[in-house]
Amino acid sequence: MRIELIDEVMTRKLGKALAKSCPQSPFLVTLTGNLGAGKSHLARAFLKKLGVTDPIPSPTYTLCETYPINQKLTVSHLDLYRLEDPEELELMGFRDMLDGQGLLIEWPERAGPLMPTPDLDVHLIWHDQGRMCVVSAKSKKGERWLSALKVPQPE
Numbered sequence: 132m133r134i135e136l137i138d139e140v141m142t143r144k145l146g147k148a149l150a151k152s153c154p155q156s157p158f159l160v161t162l163t164g165n166l167g168a169g170k171s172h173l174a175r176a177f178l179k180k181l182g183v184t185d186p187i188p189s190p191t192y193t194l195c196e197t198y199p200i201n202q203k204l205t206v207s208h209l210d211l212y213r214l215e216d217p218e219e220l221e222l223m224g225f226r227d228m229l230d231g232q233g234l235l236i237e238w239p240e241r242a243g244p245l246m247p248t249p250d251l252d253v254h255l256i257w258h259d260q261g262r263m264c265v266v267s268a269k270s271k272k273g274e275r276w277l278s279a280l281k282v283p284q285p286e
Contacts, residue, residue: 132277136255136262137285142169144283145264146176149253152279153181154272155204157231159247161239164255166212169262170237173253174208177235181206190237195223206233211241220245251276 136142149160162170175187183198183206190196190210197207207228214220220242228234229247239246250273254265268274 132266132280132282134264134266134282135285136169136264138261139169139172141283141285142172142255142262142264143176146173147180148281148283149173149251149266149276150177150180152276152281153177153233154250154276156272157229157233158251158272158276159229159234159249160236160251160253161246161249162235162237162253162255163239165257168255168257170253170255171210173255174235174237178206178208194219195228200233204233205231206235208235209237211236211238214238214241217241217243217245249273 134145136145162174164170171189178187178198181200188196190208191212194211194214195207195209197205199205225245248269250270252267252269256263256265266277268277
């Protein structure tokens with residue numbers, strides 16, 4: 132699915148729409164794209180729509196920020212840009228994170244062979260008129276999620 136994101140407001144709207152159609156069960160979303168493409172803005176909007184009220188810092192330096200959403204769902208937001216070796220993920224308990232929670236992962240390619248197939252891949256692309264987003268379902272859960280997604284429209 133291709134979605135034009137003419138500005139930052141549209142990026143936030145997409146993050147909220149993805150959260151609104153989000154399964155309450157564990158999920159894995161990869162966020163790919165160049166620096167400055169809007170991955171963190173989308174992740175913040177997603178987390179706020181799920182109910183996070185605390186400030187949502189970028190996990191660029193901490194690698195991971197975790198948010199308890201409710202009694203059934205915890206979401207961890209990982210930014211692997213500064214990851215030097217995929218083995219660092221083992222030390223962070225990455226395999227345990229894959230069990231029973233939601234994950235938003237920026238720069239997933241840095242995880243190398245440790246990265247499982249996501250439910251959704253959200254790829255943000257800069258172009259002359261703004262940004263474009265390509266959302267791809269990579270699992271049955273992702274297909275259901277994508278089919279429930281109501282694409283935001285510009286105002």
